[in-house]
Amino acid sequence: xxxxxxxxxxxxxxxxxxxxxxxxxxxxxxxxxxxxxxxxxxxxxxxxxxxxxxxxxxxxxxxxxxxxxxxxxxxxxxxxxxxxxxxxxxxxxxxxxxxxxxxxxxxxxxxxxxxxxxxxxxxxxxxxxxxxxxxxxxxxxxxxxxxxxxxxxxxxxxxxxxxxxxxxxxxxxxxxxxxxxxxxxxxxxxxxxxxxxxxxxxxxxxxxxxxxxxxxxxxxxxxxxxxxxxxxxxxxxxxxxxxxxxxxxxxxxxxxxxxxxxxxxxxxxxxxxxxxxxxxxxxxxxxxxxxxxxxxxxxxxxxxxxxxxxxxxxxxxxxxxxxxxxxxxxxxxxxxxxxxxxxxxxxxxxxxxxxxxxxxxxxxxxxxxxxxxxxxxxxxxxxxxxxxxxxxxxxxxxxxxxx
Ligand code: PLP
Numbered sequence: 446x447x448x449x450x451x452x453x454x455x456x457x458x459x460x461x462x463x464x465x466x467x468x469x470x471x472x473x474x475x476x477x478x479x480x481x482x483x484x485x486x487x488x489x490x491x492x493x494x495x496x497x498x499x500x501x502x503x504x505x506x507x508x509x510x511x512x513x514x515x516x517x518x519x520x521x522x523x524x525x526x527x528x529x530x531x532x533x534x535x536x537x538x539x540x541x542x543x544x545x546x547x548x549x550x551x552x553x554x555x556x557x558x559x560x561x562x563x564x565x566x567x568x569x570x571x572x573x574x575x576x577x578x579x580x581x582x583x584x585x586x587x588x589x590x591x592x593x594x595x596x597x598x599x600x601x602x603x604x605x606x607x608x609x610x611x612x613x614x615x616x617x618x619x620x621x622x623x624x625x626x627x628x629x630x631x632x633x634x635x636x637x638x639x640x641x642x643x644x645x646x647x648x649x650x651x652x653x654x655x656x657x658x659x660x661x662x663x664x665x666x667x668x669x670x671x672x673x674x675x676x677x678x679x680x681x682x683x684x685x686x687x688x689x690x691x692x693x694x695x696x697x698x699x700x701x702x703x704x705x706x707x708x709x710x711x712x713x714x715x716x717x718x719x720x721x722x723x724x725x726x727x728x729x730x731x732x733x734x735x736x737x738x739x740x741x742x743x744x745x746x747x748x749x750x751x752x753x754x755x756x757x758x759x760x761x762x763x764x765x766x767x768x769x770x771x772x773x774x775x776x777x778x779x780x781x782x783x784x785x786x787x788x789x790x791x792x793x794x795x796x797x798x799x800x801x802x803x804x805x806x807x808x809x810x811x812x813x814x815x816x817x818x819x820x821x822x823x824x825x826x827x828x829x830x831x832x833x834x835x836x837x838x839x840x841x842x843x844x845x846x847x848x
Contacts, residue, residue, distance in 0.1 A: 456584040462577055462803035463487050466787070473791050483826045485753070485814045486797035488622060488771070490687045492745060494726070495738030498686065501729035505722045516721045521712050523549025523695070524724045530731040531695050540667045546699050548712060549727075551719045553652050553681035553694040558582040559715070560648060560679075560696075563707050570615040572603050574623055574801060574808030576650065579616040594807045601626035601765050601774070605639035612644040617666070620653040623804045623813040624774040625766015627662050633669045640675035646704075647676040652694075655685040656743055657769045665697075673699045684771070686730035686739045693719050693727040746771045749816035749823045756827045760834055771816040774801070783812055794829040 460468070466486055474482065493499075508514030522528065528544035535542050550556045561582050569583045573592040583590060591613070593603035601624040605615070617636060619628040628636075640647050649666035657664055666676045681694035688694075698705040729735050750767040757764045757775065767773040775798075777786050783800035790796050801811030816823070 451585065453585050453587045456587075457581045462799070465803075466797065466799065469788065469791065470797060473795075477795075480795045481825075482791075482795050482797060483818070483822045483829070484797045485816070485818055485823075485826055486799050488684070488799075488815050488817055489689050490684060490742075490746075490817050491819055492687055492742040494687050494691070495730065495735055495742075497732060497734045497738065498691075498726045498729045502691075502722050502726040505725035509721070519718045519721055519724075521548075521716055521718045522709070523547065523719065524721070524728070527724045527728050527731075530728055534731055535665060535667070535697075538664055538668065540665050542667060542697055542699065546697055546705065548696045548698065548708060549719050549724060550694045550696060550716075551692045551723070552683060552688075553650065553679045554578055556679050556694065556696045557648070557650065559711070560677075560708075561586050561588075562711050562715075563704055564588075564614055567612060567614050570605075570608065570613045570645075571805075572617065572621070573806055574804030574811070575616070575618050576622045577804060579618075579648075579650075580805070592805070592807075595621070595624060595626065596807055597763075597765075597776070602628055602632055604632065604635050606635070608639065608643070610639075610643045612646075615640065615645055615647045616650065617647055618650040618652070619663075620656055620766075620770035622653065622770070623766075623772050623799065623801065623808065623811075625768070625770035625772040626774075627657060627769045630661070630663050630669065633663055633666060633672075637666070637669045637671045637675060641671050645675065647672070649676055649678045651678055651680045653684055653770050654680065655739065656747065656771060658747070659769065662769065667697065667699075673701055677702065677704060682727050682730055685743075686727070686735065687742060688723070688727070688730070691723050691726050693723040745820070746816045749818055749820060752820075752823050752827060753814055753816060756830065760831075767816070773814045773816070775812045775814065777801075777810050777812055783809055786812055790830075790833075794826075794833050796826045796829055 470482060509516060527549055528547050531547050532542055532544045557578050566588060568589045568591055570591050571579050572595050595601040595603050636647055647666060651665055654664040666672045666678050678697040682688035698708055750771055753773055754767040763776040765774045783802045787800040799813040801808030
């Protein structure tokens with residue numbers, strides 16, 4: 446073949462983080478098929494969909510097989526009823542955006558990647574560690590990246606104070622995947638003020654907003670003064686309502702932003718709208734019954750997080766998160782690399798987490814545990830980790846030390 450490929454793909458890791466984890470797990474299963482693997486790794490939900498969501502989707506599917514109820518291509522922006530419901534969802538928290546400032550998507554990941562189409566060669570600012578999609582999709586477009594370190598000394602909440610006053614596209618994720626850290630209003634105000642002064646844009650990923658349990662913490666960038674002039678927001682039904690397999694999300698772009706028109710044009714060209722059935726499911730997920738069921742599922746995951754957090758606290762292992770996010774971000778002492786630690790835990794206990802290095806350079810030396818799991822698995826994981834911890838303690842060496 447003589448065509449030229451996008452050689453920017455050479456700049457990103459050859460395997461997506463979770464594909465590499467799956468590869469190592471498969472190898473372990475081949476070596477030790479009888480050992481049950483407990484996954485606290487990939488951030489995929491495990492609770493079934495709320496009944497009202499699956500019933501609404503069944504009805505929508507049945508309706509599609511009738512002459513009157515059949516639906517073909519829909520509005521690329523999304524079902525008007527769903528756009529209204531999403532706008533109402535924001536209104537409850539005092540954020541006033543009109544339905545046509547939202548765009549329904551097939552999930553946050555696609556929008557976060559596709560938004561790159563809207564920008565020229567602006568410099569990008571990304572917190573490190575963070576969800577890898579922002580970095581990889583901008584590297585594929587050959588953009589220059591600047592990192593803001595999130596570490597123990599800044600409570601995993603970087604600020605824009607050392608950035609030069611020039612326009613950047615700044616990605617923020619709160620609650621953060623992987624650290625579980627959440628920006629306060631003041632933290633976000635600093636970013637919005639910086640963006641207004643420098644002419645920057647903030648892309649705010651709110652995929653975990655529904656896990657925030659303290660009402661003083663912001664769920665949306667649009668709760669912050671001035672954000673309408675410099676920010677857009679990407680969000681998802683995936684973690685909020687268990688839609689990782691159903692696929693539905695949204696992006697909010699205020700009218701005042703030139704990006705509203707650009708995104709509309711981009712979507713009209715490259716997207717034909719989210720599935721009608723998914724959107725009907727999403728509508729049910731935002732109904733009073735859906736919201737109550739979602740909250741129960743989130744409480745279940747957060748109880749898992751509490752159990753894991755208790756174990757870590759008892760053993761004196763430093764971690765962040767686990768309160769407003771389904772992730773616990775553990776510091777691995779004794780300089781073991783996060784992939785080595787992943788292999789160590791996998792072979793010794795059959796418990797899988799996610800190596801911090803997969804989320805950026807500052808993620809090295811850390812390990813993410815996800816609370817998206819069945820309760821019995823969480824108890825078993827804690828038991829196995831506890832046994833490992835104790836056996837190493839008896840040998841008078843540290844739990845995390847490789848022997
Ligand atoms: N944003 C963050 C921070 C995530 O962790 C994830 C998924 O894990 C997504 C976006 C993607 O969500 P979706 O399933 O809607 O594509």
